[in-house]
Amino acid sequence: MSSILTNNSAMVALQTLQNINKNLGMTQGEISTGKSIANAKDNSAVWAISKTMESDVAGFKAIQDSLNLGDSTVAVARTASERVTDLLTEIKGKVVASQEENVDRGKIKADIDELVNQIKSTVGAAQFNGLNLVKGSEDVEILSSLDRSSSGVAASNISVSRQDLTTDAGNRGTTALSGVTVADYGTITDSQGAAVTTTTAATGKDMDITIGGTIAVGDTLSLDINGNSLSFTATTTNAADVADALKGQINALGLEGVTADNTGGVLTISNTNAYESVDVANLAETGAASTIAVTEVNGNTSPPSATSGTIEQRAETIDLSSTTALSEGDTFSVTVGGDSFFYVAGKSESMEDVAKGLATAINTSDTDGVEARATQADDGTWSLAVDDDTGGQAFGLQVTTGGDATGGLFGLDNLNVDSNENASKALDTIETLISNSIDAAASLGSAQGRIEKQNDFMGNLIDNFTSGIGSLVDANMEEASARLQALQVQQQLATQSLSIANQAPQSILALFR
Incomplete structure (x- = not known):
């Protein structure tokens, strides 16, 4: 039956054309945006996942900036510590030359002083964006990753230990020990073979x-x-x-x-x-x-x-403990008669550092007749041997807490070669300082290597995340292009069908002629 009020063919043709136009619009949107899922209404679940991953990528890129900044900062500090090592090696050459008696020790001392000033200048200038990793003792945290889990997102850091290459003596701690005694840190053996913390030195x-x-x-x-x-x-x-x-x-x-x-x-x-x-x-x-x-x-x-x-040897020996843990700020003081020498432990330091630090404190002092050496026994324990060639003076060890750490190049300011005794002391001291500087450079080098590896990993992670996001939301352009052409043909046919359907009621007029 035909009707001039209801044109079913036209309605069907119109619906078909509308669907084709809708699909054509979606395909054109994919082509123009390059995405098959451009907003939440396209596919809310996939869109939500992609946006979370995009936010992570943005975070990873910020982390790469942090790692690049950290890498540069550590590189400056490492270069400075390596330069300091070279300068200390030059000083060692001067100290070795001073062991001879027929040299001008005054001129050698002048050369050493200039090299010391250069070391201080190097340490002071070794900063990047205001951060100096060869001064102070506090660790520096460098943002390294974002760790996502069911409980949320947490930031992870690479901890870089500062390497204090200053000549600061530090500040003695004044807090008494709690829960431990001085004997837990170190003991002196008296003439009767007993472990004590005070005795009398002998000639x-x-x-x-x-x-x-x-x-x-x-x-x-x-x-x-x-x-x-x-x-x-x-x-x-x-x-x-x-x-x-x-x-x-x-x-x-x-x-x-x-x-x-x-x-x-x-x-x-x-x-x-x-x-x-x-x-x-x-x-x-x-x-x-x-x-x-x-x-x-x-x-x-x-x-x-x-x-x-x-x-026994003339020198009195302090045997340092291999079991008692050191804390930053622990202060070791050695007294010889009326003179006192101290060293303040820094973060993560060992009894080796204490023994060498105390030896440096004694050997770079202006106390005549007193000399010290740090030695390691076959079992790995460290001792400090203090020689007082005047003899008969009180000799003791005290330990307190709460001090400010001694710098890694402590004693460099007081390096002296004006006599045979001082030249001999200086040789031991410079060996300790070179060892400290080498350790600092090695630690910073390890940290820089880790930062660079993490930076490379972040770059790979960003690439993988970007690829994953693309596989979720990017449009298949070949498929979209083919679909566009097909829909354009369908649109033309649907338009013609609608035109034909709209012309069908015209045939009814022929019945009334």
């Missing part, structure tokens, strides 16, 4: 060997000193004469710092070496009536053995 250590009983002619007395075997066959029955003969043999060995004396049959062997001990062993005698025995060692009148012993 030298000795051993008494008492010759007694009835000595018969032909009795043989023997002993070893530092591996040198001595033997004496008695030609007299007088103990003092026998002791005198052994004294002559010992002195004839010419061992540096080792001398022997005799007092009424008591043979006293003395050791004045600052850092070398003397071993006496295999003390023996033949003859039933004669006796020879060690009766005193290092002031101990009840020695553990009557046939052997070690005459």
